[in-house]
Amino acid sequence: MKLKFTKKAGLLLSIDLLKRAQILLFMAILFTSATTLAQLQTHSDFSTFPRQAIPLYVEIPGSRLAPGYKEKIYTSRNGVTKIKRVSIPQIAIFLPEKSLDGAAVIICPGGGYGLLAYNLEGTDIARTLNEWGIAAIVLKYRLPSDSIMKDKSIGPLQDAQRAIQFVRENATQLKINPEKIGIMGFSAGGHLAATLSTHFEKTYIDNPLNTSLRPDFSILVYPVISLSDKLAHVGSRNNLLGKNPPPELIKEFSNELHVTAQTPPTFLMLARDDKVVNPENSIRYYEELLKANVPAEIHIYKNGGHGFGAYNRVAKENWMGTLKHWMQRNNFIHEKAGENLVLRN
Amino acid sequence: MPTYIWDKKLKMNFKFIKKETLPFLSFINYFLQQSLKPLLFISILVMSVNLSFAQRTIPLYRQVPNSKPAPKYKEKAVTGADGVIRISNVSIPEITIFQPKKSLGNNTAVIICPGGGYSILAYNLEGTKVAEILNSWGVTAIVLKYRLPSDSIMKDKSIGPLQDAQRALQYVRENASDLNINPESIGIMGFSAGGHLASTLSTHFDRAYIDNPKKTSLRPDFSILAYPVISFTDELGHLGSRNNLLGKNPSTEQINEFSNELQVTEKTPPAFLVLAGDDKGVNPENSIRYYEALLKVHVPAELHIYQNGGHGFGTNNKTTKENWMETLKHWMQHNNFIHEKAGGNLVLRN
Numbered sequence: 001m002k003l004k005f006t007k008k009a010g011l012l013l014s015i016d017l018l019k020r021a022q023i024l025l026f027m028a029i030l031f032t033s034a035t036t037l038a039q040l041q042t043h044s045d046f047s048t049f050p051r052q053a054i055p056l057y058v059e060i061p062g063s064r065l066a067p068g069y070k071e072k073i074y075t076s077r078n079g080v081t082k083i084k085r086v087s088i089p090q091i092a093i094f095l096p097e098k099s100l101d102g103a104a105v106i107i108c109p110g111g112g113y114g115l116l117a118y119n120l121e122g123t124d125i126a127r128t129l130n131e132w133g134i135a136a137i138v139l140k141y142r143l144p145s146d147s148i149m150k151d152k153s154i155g156p157l158q159d160a161q162r163a164i165q166f167v168r169e170n171a172t173q174l175k176i177n178p179e180k181i182g183i184m185g186f187s188a189g190g191h192l193a194a195t196l197s198t199h200f201e202k203t204y205i206d207n208p209l210n211t212s213l214r215p216d217f218s219i220l221v222y223p224v225i226s227l228s229d230k231l232a233h234v235g236s237r238n239n240l241l242g243k244n245p246p247p248e249l250i251k252e253f254s255n256e257l258h259v260t261a262q263t264p265p266t267f268l269m270l271a272r273d274d275k276v277v278n279p280e281n282s283i284r285y286y287e288e289l290l291k292a293n294v295p296a297e298i299h300i301y302k303n304g305g306h307g308f309g310a311y312n313r314v315a316k317e318n319w320m321g322t323l324k325h326w327m328q329r330n331n332f333i334h335e336k337a338g339e340n341l342v343l344r345n
Numbered sequence: 346m347p348t349y350i351w352d353k354k355l356k357m358n359f360k361f362i363k364k365e366t367l368p369f370l371s372f373i374n375y376f377l378q379q380s381l382k383p384l385l386f387i388s389i390l391v392m393s394v395n396l397s398f399a400q401r402t403i404p405l406y407r408q409v410p411n412s413k414p415a416p417k418y419k420e421k422a423v424t425g426a427d428g429v430i431r432i433s434n435v436s437i438p439e440i441t442i443f444q445p446k447k448s449l450g451n452n453t454a455v456i457i458c459p460g461g462g463y464s465i466l467a468y469n470l471e472g473t474k475v476a477e478i479l480n481s482w483g484v485t486a487i488v489l490k491y492r493l494p495s496d497s498i499m500k501d502k503s504i505g506p507l508q509d510a511q512r513a514l515q516y517v518r519e520n521a522s523d524l525n526i527n528p529e530s531i532g533i534m535g536f537s538a539g540g541h542l543a544s545t546l547s548t549h550f551d552r553a554y555i556d557n558p559k560k561t562s563l564r565p566d567f568s569i570l571a572y573p574v575i576s577f578t579d580e581l582g583h584l585g586s587r588n589n590l591l592g593k594n595p596s597t598e599q600i601n602e603f604s605n606e607l608q609v610t611e612k613t614p615p616a617f618l619v620l621a622g623d624d625k626g627v628n629p630e631n632s633i634r635y636y637e638a639l640l641k642v643h644v645p646a647e648l649h650i651y652q653n654g655g656h657g658f659g660t661n662n663k664t665t666k667e668n669w670m671e672t673l674k675h676w677m678q679h680n681n682f683i684h685e686k687a688g689g690n691l692v693l694r695n
Contacts, residue, residue, distance in 0.1 A: 265652070272646060279640060283633060286650070290629060296622055297652040300636070302615070302645050302676065316675040325666040329652060 053090035053140065056162045060088065061205055062155060066148045081119040082111065086140055087148045089159040091166065093174065094126040094136040100334035102177035103327070104135040105219070106163050110187025110307070113144055113156065113239035120309040121186035128310060128320055132327075132338035135176050139163045141192065144240050153241050153249060158204045160196040161213045168211050180332055182264075183215040187277060187307060188236045190223020191255070194285065197266070198258035215264050217332055219323060222270040222306055225281035226254040233277045259288035265295040267326050269319050271304030271312065297326050402441045405512045409437065410555055411505060415498045422468070431465040435490055436498045438509040440516065442524065443476040443486040449684035452527040453677070454485040455569070456513050460537025460657070463494055463506065463589035470659040471536035471571075478660060478670055482677070482688035485526055489513045491542065494590050503591050503599065508554045510546040511563045518561050530682055533565040537627060537657060538586045540573020541605070544635060547616070548608035565614050567682060569673060572620040572656055575631035576604040583627045606631075609638035615645040617676050619669045621654030621662065647676050
């Protein structure tokens with residue numbers, strides 16, 4: 001059977017189809033989140049690997065339509081999976097086989113706010129945390145870009161706030177203690193983690209339940225902290241704030257200036273020979289925590305450079321073990337957590 | 346066969362004894378064990394016998410420099426309820442050399458300065474106990490009993506401890522081959538005020554405060570600073586230590602001279618710093634400033650500030666499962682001060 005269409009009718013139909021497609025897409029997203037949550041409750045072996053990542057929003061706040069803007073994933077020669085041009089922020093939840101405490105950590109991979117080192121500073125870390133009985137949530141946050149955001153400086157922070165909001169509001173289903181949710185970040189992801197840790201009083205997202213957006217602890221690994229002229233990692237700053245940002249914006253996102261007594265207890269780890277991010281970033285943050293009497297710990301290894309991930313091959317020291325001890329010390333995880341931990345070399 | 350080894354400590358000391366002497370010792374032990382009690386007395390006695398084989402104590406000088414005669418000034422050693430041996434009124438500085446059973450080929454030595462606010466020396470907690478662990482890594486440990494600053498025994502008390510530290514390093518370096526030590530791998534380690542002394546030695550080696558006819562280098566090859574006093578400035582200084590070393594009203598020049606964060610140069614040795622953030626005795630900023638000064642001049646350094654532990658925890662910070670001496674070992678291995686395999690059999694002491 002042949003059908004004849006006038007031009008006008010064709011146009012109307014295509015618009016209609018587009019609308020339907022949108023609705024379908026929307027429903028698909030809802031469905032995936034719902035099924036994933038259902039799976040979380042029923043499937044115990046979900047812990048090993050989440051098949052689906054959960055999109056953070058039904059409608060992404062502060063976003064602009066950018067049809068040509070597509071996420072890119074590639075693996076570089078050294079085996080690091082890198083994700084660029086993230087426009088649909090998601091979390092991937094890795095639940096432990098057994099948890100003694102219900103602690104959870106949201107992980108922000110680094111990459112200078114230009115990419116995400118998704119396995120090295122994300123899923124690889126999640127696996128180790130799982131072994132200690134910690135639920136690990138890898139955050140695929142939007143990378144700041146004027147093409148997809150109205151205000152790119154707050155895009156990543158919105159996603160981090162939404163991630164902790166989601167995890168805390170769904171704590172029961174995830175078998176998580178809502179008062180033991182930490183944030184962990186590497187490099188620029190450390191900037192995001194420190195920003196979340198110092199900017200939780202102002203919500204950059206809808207927060208109808210007034211859920212606390214304060215992480216219970218922070219783990220900052222060779223982090224960018226400051227965006228000041230003196231200490232900033234220029235690449236991260238340019239990506240987040242653009243070139244020549246006004247002084248107020250620099251101050252707003254220089255997290256060493258926003259530490260208060262409410263800033264969460266913090267673990268800082270880095271190497272002295274970091275040529276990418278000045279170690280003074282961490283030192284300043286630590287000093288501010290000290291001044292505010294916030295419990296904190298800092299380890300600066302002699303060598304390791306920048307971006308070594310879970311294992312600093314040069315130092316012979318297993319910093320993740322040191323982190324575990326700190327978490328035990330603070331009762332975030334159980335004394336016996338991870339006794340069967342096999343060190344990865 | 347008499348059981349001449351009846352406690353762990355003895356067992357350890359026996360490791361250092363030459364085989365030939367064992368039967369003789371075992372006889373003494375057996376005799377003592379059978380005939381004399383209480384045990385405590387015996388073990389102390391036997392230990393002192395053992396010590397004469399395992400370690401040597403050597404006075405640093407024939408004639409103590411910068412000293413005044415003070416016949417009534419006598420050294421005291423008191424053991425507190427906490428088990429810490431505190432020595433005060435030191436007027437005859439000495440070193441006690443603890444040689445390892447086996448050195449694994451790096452032949453590194455560490456001179457240890459116990460702390461105690463420049464008024465006592467926590468001699469076991471921050472001295473001999475540390476030496477035991479270093480020995481187990483194959484490191485020769487030298488515990489320095491330095492003079493405690495006092496106007497009654499010294500002409501200029503501010504330089505007394507530094508003289509002793511310089512002399513200790515000079516002695517060890519000049520006798521390196523006899524001691525089976527690599528003269529280019531001698532470190533200084535200090536706790537609290539002993540950390541001030543260690544950092545003073547690390548930043549004041551260009552000027553010899555002692556006779557140095559052979560022009561032996563007085564620069565340590567590395568520094569290990571545990572919850573150290575570094576600064577004597579009004580802002581950061583540990584006042585007790587400062588008062589003891591410089592007196593109550595020191596001049597600005599004196600303060601600056603002994604504020605070691607101000608004396609760091611690119612020749613300052615690589616350093617390892619460890620402390621706790623909740624140290625109420627010495628402000629953690631002491632270590633941070635020293636670390637930052639090293640960072641500026643590109644001296645390799647490592648900094649570990651634990652969340653808890655307070656001041657004076659010695660080799661074991663009980664507030665964490667973390668063993669900082671192991672972290673130190675890794676740092677020394679990474680720097681080739683000790684062998685990759687050093688201390689494989691180390692038993693952790695808790």
